[in-house]
Amino acid sequence: MTDILPMRKIAKIAKATVKYRQIAVSIRQVGLIEPLVVHPQKGEAGKFMLLDGNVRYEVLTELEIEKVKCLVALDDEAFTYNHKVSRVSAIQEHFMIMKAVKSGVSEARIAEVLDIDVASIRKKRDMLAGICSEVIELLKEKRPTAATFAQLRKVQPMRQIEMAELMSATNNFSDSYSKCLVAATANEQLIDKEASREINGLSSIDMARMEREMDSLSKDFRKIDEDHGKNVLNLVIAVGYLKSLLDNAPIVRYLASSYPEILTELQKVVASRLLEGPTEAE
Numbered sequence: 001m002t003d004i005l006p007m008r009k010i011a012k013i014a015k016a017t018v019k020y021r022q023i024a025v026s027i028r029q030v031g032l033i034e035p036l037v038v039h040p041q042k043g044e045a046g047k048f049m050l051l052d053g054n055v056r057y058e059v060l061t062e063l064e065i066e067k068v069k070c071l072v073a074l075d076d077e078a079f080t081y082n083h084k085v086s087r088v089s090a091i092q093e094h095f096m097i098m099k100a101v102k103s104g105v106s107e108a109r110i111a112e113v114l115d116i117d118v119a120s121i122r123k124k125r126d127m128l129a130g131i132c133s134e135v136i137e138l139l140k141e142k143r144p145t146a147a148t149f150a151q152l153r154k155v156q157p158m159r160q161i162e163m164a165e166l167m168s169a170t171n172n173f174s175d176s177y178s179k180c181l182v183a184a185t186a187n188e189q190l191i192d193k194e195a196s197r198e199i200n201g202l203s204s205i206d207m208a209r210m211e212r213e214m215d216s217l218s219k220d221f222r223k224i225d226e227d228h229g230k231n232v233l234n235l236v237i238a239v240g241y242l243k244s245l246l247d248n249a250p251i252v253r254y255l256a257s258s259y260p261e262i263l264t265e266l267q268k269v270v271a272s273r274l275l276e277g278p279t280e281a282e
Contacts, residue, residue: 001057001066004038006050010058024059030105032056033096036070048072090149091140094127101125132157138164144173151178159189242270 014020026033036057038048050057051073060068100110107125111118127146128136130153144167152160163181167173182190245251246266255263 001060001068003046004036004048004050004057004068004070005041006054006057008054010054014055015058020055020059023055024062027056027059028063030100030110031103032060032068033093033100036068037073038070039073089139089141090124090127090144090146091136094124097121097124129153132160135160135164138168139173142168142173144178145175147175148173148178151175151182154182154191155185156189156191159185239270242266246270 010020034053034056036050037052039051041047041049048070097110101107107118107121111121123146127149131149134157135152138161148167152163155163163178166181167177170177252263255266
């Protein structure tokens with residue numbers, strides 16, 4: 001805790017709010033549910049700037065906690081972090097609840113402190129039952145819902161991995177999308193070959209056609225995704241080469257006098273931030 005540098009002080013009036021008291025009670029009774037987010041402080045080895053979690057940090061300080069688990073951000077986005085921070089995912093929340101239960105905190109106590117019913121705690125606890133470890137690793141920092149995992153449980157482990165990869169590639173973790181992926185799954189990859197494929201309003205012919213179309217789309221998408229990475233790499237190299245050319249004064253003078261329109265377009269390409277290479281922080 002002494003290595004963390006908070007960005008602001010919590011006002012006394014804020015400490016009198018209901019929200020502050022709820023956080024304080026939660027940490028006191030259950031422990032820290034959502035980790036602090038920090039970034040290594042430049043020029044000060046072993047020190048970390050607090051990007052997210054000022055209230056939690058204040059409560060932990062009042063409780064005289066010496067050590068706390070944190071999420072370490074790779075980029076210093078101190079002034080915009082709260083707008084971009086990825087909140088605790090469903091998988092992270094599951095493991096935090098499991099840790100609290102293993103530490104001796106009852107499910108009823110967790111529900112009371114977090115102001116939710118015990119049934120919700122049990123659903124979060126059992127959310128990953130039947131999900132293979134590879135899928136958990138793929139989705140641990142994504143935003144799937146409990147309903148998405150319910151759909152994943154309907155298919156065999158290898159199909160679970162395929163679905164997780166498709167959802168990650170399209171950045172779509174919705175229940176409806178996962179239902180479509182289950183509906184497009186071949187019979188031999190289903191756990192329950194009858195119930196798993198049921199979607200209201202679709203006949204068996206529709207289901208078969210959707211299976212073929214989804215399989216074709218999946219193959220096309222993987223091919224595009226693979227080619228996209230290569231194309232971006234080639235473009236980054238090309239932009240780097242253009243930058244070296246435009247750093248040469250005689251070349252710039254020649255283009256300016258003979259081909260001003262081309263020079264303008266090349267300068268636009270070089271000035272674009274969309275094709276920059278990885279930064280030092282990355």
